[in-house]
Amino acid sequence: MERTYIKNVREHLGPISVSGFAQIIRKQGGIAFVVLRDITGIIQTVILKSNTESFEIVQNLSLESVITITGEAKENTQAPGGVEILVEKIEVLSKAQPKLPIPVDEKGEGETNLDTRLDWRYLDLRKEKNTLIFKVWTLMDQVYTNFLTDQGFIQIHSPKLMSTPSETKAELFEVKYFEAKAYLAQSPQFYKQMAQAAGFEKVFEIGPVFRADPSFTSRHNTEFTGYDLEMSFIKSHEDIMQLEEKLLIEIIKVVNEKYGHEIKSIFNREIPIPIMPFPRITFAEAKAITKGQGVSAEKPSDMSAEEERVLGTYVKEKYNHEFVFITDYPIEGRPFYHMRHEDNSKLTKSFDLLWNGLEITTGAQREHRYDVLKAQAIEKDLDPEGLAGYLDFFKYGCPPHGGFGAGPNRFIMKMLGLDNIREATYIYRGVKRLTP
Numbered sequence: 001m002e003r004t005y006i007k008n009v010r011e012h013l014g015p016i017s018v019s020g021f022a023q024i025i026r027k028q029g030g031i032a033f034v035v036l037r038d039i040t041g042i043i044q045t046v047i048l049k050s051n052t053e054s055f056e057i058v059q060n061l062s063l064e065s066v067i068t069i070t071g072e073a074k075e076n077t078q079a080p081g082g083v084e085i086l087v088e089k090i091e092v093l094s095k096a097q098p099k100l101p102i103p104v105d106e107k108g109e110g111e112t113n114l115d116t117r118l119d120w121r122y123l124d125l126r127k128e129k130n131t132l133i134f135k136v137w138t139l140m141d142q143v144y145t146n147f148l149t150d151q152g153f154i155q156i157h158s159p160k161l162m163s164t165p166s167e168t169k170a171e172l173f174e175v176k177y178f179e180a181k182a183y184l185a186q187s188p189q190f191y192k193q194m195a196q197a198a199g200f201e202k203v204f205e206i207g208p209v210f211r212a213d214p215s216f217t218s219r220h221n222t223e224f225t226g227y228d229l230e231m232s233f234i235k236s237h238e239d240i241m242q243l244e245e246k247l248l249i250e251i252i253k254v255v256n257e258k259y260g261h262e263i264k265s266i267f268n269r270e271i272p273i274p275i276m277p278f279p280r281i282t283f284a285e286a287k288a289i290t291k292g293q294g295v296s297a298e299k300p301s302d303m304s305a306e307e308e309r310v311l312g313t314y315v316k317e318k319y320n321h322e323f324v325f326i327t328d329y330p331i332e333g334r335p336f337y338h339m340r341h342e343d344n345s346k347l348t349k350s351f352d353l354l355w356n357g358l359e360i361t362t363g364a365q366r367e368h369r370y371d372v373l374k375a376q377a378i379e380k381d382l383d384p385e386g387l388a389g390y391l392d393f394f395k396y397g398c399p400p401h402g403g404f405g406a407g408p409n410r411f412i413m414k415m416l417g418l419d420n421i422r423e424a425t426y427i428y429r430g431v432k433r434l435t436p
Contacts, residue, residue: 001070007040009073010083018043018085019068019093021126023105025061032058034087035080036069039131044076045069045085054090064104064126066094114420118428121436125426129266133424136259137412141206143251144227144408151243153202153229158191160184160208164386171211173222184210187405190390192230193337193366196401197393204229209405214431217305218420219358219410223429230366230403237339237349237365240402241325244353244361245276248323255415269417278323278353279315286311286326301333303352303359312357322414327351336380337373338364339402349402355414363404370394 001017009016020038027033030049035042047054061067071087102112102120104127111117117124124130145155161182165172173184188205195203209226234240252273255263263269281289287297290307293314298304303311303326315324328347331340338348350364367373374384374391384391412424422428427436 003068005040006036006038006043009043009085010075010081013073013075013083015070016073016085017068017070018045020066021104022061022063022065022067022096025058025063027058034058034061034067034069034090036067037126042080043083043085044079044081045071045087047087047090051087054087057090057092061090061092062096062098064096064100064123065092066096067092114422118422118433119436121427130423132259132262132266133412133416133418134426136255136263136415137408137424139255139258140251140408140411143254144204144206144247147247147250148202148204148229151202153204153231154195154200156188156191156195156200156203156205157207158185158188158205160210162190164190164389171213173210173212186211187226188228189337189405190393192228192403193390193398193401194393196230196232196368197396197398201232201399202229203231206408216431218422219305219413221409221421221425221428221430224407224409224421224425227406227408228403230401232399232401234365234400234402237327237351237363237402240363240365240404241278241280241327241351241353242276244363244404244406245274245278249274249276251411252415263416267416267418269415271415272322274321274323278325279319279321280325280327281311281315282328283326283330283347284328289314299333301330308354308359309357312354315354316356322356324354325351326354334364336376336382337366339367340376353404353406355410358410358414360410360414361404361406363402365400365402368394368398368400370398 003019004012004016006018018036020036022034023037023042024035032047032055034045036045047058049055068091069085069087070089071085073083073085075082076084102117102123104123162185163182165183171186175182187209192203205228207226208223210223213220252271256271290310293310295307295310315321329350331346331348334348334350338350341347341349348364352359353361367376373394377384377387409421409424413421418424
C-alpha cells in the first residue's frame with residue numbers, strides 16, 4: 001500500500017499506510033496507543049490486544065523508533081486532530097535505543113539546555129518547532145530568489161577560497177592552499193562588484209560566509225548563510241534601501257500567508273507586515289537618541305548591541321515599526337570601498353537595517369572610481385599591491401553601484417521571536433563548536 005502523509009489522512013479514511021517516528025507510546029491493559037509523527041504532523045494509532053502480533057511489537061517498541069503502520073483510518077473526536085488509525089500491522093523499520101540522550105517530545109520551561117540540545121542536534125531537529133523554522137527558511141529563500149529574478153537579477157556563486165581578505169584581517173580563517181595561503185571568504189563583496197564591472201548590472205547570491213569572530217553572543221556564529229545582492233546605475237544608497245524594503249515586505253507577506261497560523265500556534269508570534277517607507281535615522285541621530293536613553297557609546301563609529309536594542313524600542317514606540325535604517329556611518333566604521341558623501345567626506349553612503357533592535361543588514365553605495373577607491377584604501381593603511389586583483393576591476397569602466405549583505409539566520413530570529421541564533425541555524429558553528 002502506498003504511504004499517506006499524516007496531514008492527508010482525513011482525506012483518505014479507510015485502509016491506509018503511514019510511516020514516521022513513534023513519538024508517544026502508552027499501554028493501558030488490553031489496549032495500546034502509539035502517537036506517530038512525520039514531517040506533516042502527528043496522529044494517534046490504536047492497537048488492540050486481540051491483534052496479538054502488533055500488540056507484542058508495541059510492548060518492546062522504544063520512543064523515536066521509525067515504523068510503518070497499516071490499518072483503518074477513522075474519525076474520532078477524542079483523538080488529536082479528530083482522526084485515528086486502528087492498527088492492523090506494525091513494521092519496525094529502525095528501532096531506536098531504549099534511552100534517548102535528550103527527549104524529543106518536550107515543551108515549555110523544562111526543555112533541555114541549548115548546549116546539550118546542540119550536542120544531539122539531529123534529535124533536537126525532530127521537534128515540531130525546529131521543523132517549522134526550516135520550512136519558513138525554505139520559503140524565505142524561494143521568495144528572495146523569485147523576487148530578485150523577477151527584478152532582473154542574475155544569481156551568482158562566488159568562490160569561498162580567496163587570496164585576499166574581503167573585509168578585515170581580524171576576522172579571517174586562514175587555510176593552506178597547496179603551497180600558498182588562502183582565506184575563507186568573509187563575504188562575496190569583491191565578486192559582486194566584479195559582476196558590476198562585467199556588466200551584469202544586478203546580481204544576488206545565497207552562500208556560506210566565514211567570520212573568525214571570537215564572540216560568544218546569542219547573535220554571532222563563525223559560519224553562516226548570507227543573502228547578498230549588488231546592482232548598477234544607482235543614484236545613491238537610498239535605491240538599495242528601497243529595494244530591501246520591498247523584498248522584506250514580500251518575504252513577510254508570503255510567510256504569513258503560508259505559515260502564519262503555525263507560527264502563532266508554536267511561537268506565539270504574529271508578524272506584522274511593515275509599511276513603507278521604513279523609518280530612517282542617521283548615525284549621529286541614533287547616537288544622540290541612545291545617549292538620551294542613558295546608554296554609553298562603547299563604539300564611537302558603530303552601534304553596540306545595547307544601543308541597537310534601545311533604538312529598536314525607541315522606533316517601536318515612536319513609529320510603531322519593527323524596522324529602522326541607520327544611515328550615514330562615519331568612515332572610521334566602514335570599509336574603504338564605501339562611497340563618501342560629496343558634501344561631507346567624513347560620512348559614507350551606507351546603512352544598517354535593524355529589525356526589533358538587531359542588525360540584519362549592512363549596505364552601501366560602493367566607490368566605483370579607480371583613483372578614488374585606491375586613495376581610500378591607502379588612507380585605511382591598506383596595501384594597494386595586495387588589493388591589486390580587486391582594484392583592477394575598476395580600471396576599465398565600472399557603473400555606479402551598491403548593494404547589501406544580510407543574515408537570513410537573523411531574519412528567522414526576528415520573524416519567529418527566537419532568542420538565540422543557534423536556534424535559527426541548522427548546524428551551529430561557534431568558537432568552541434565544530435560538531436556535530
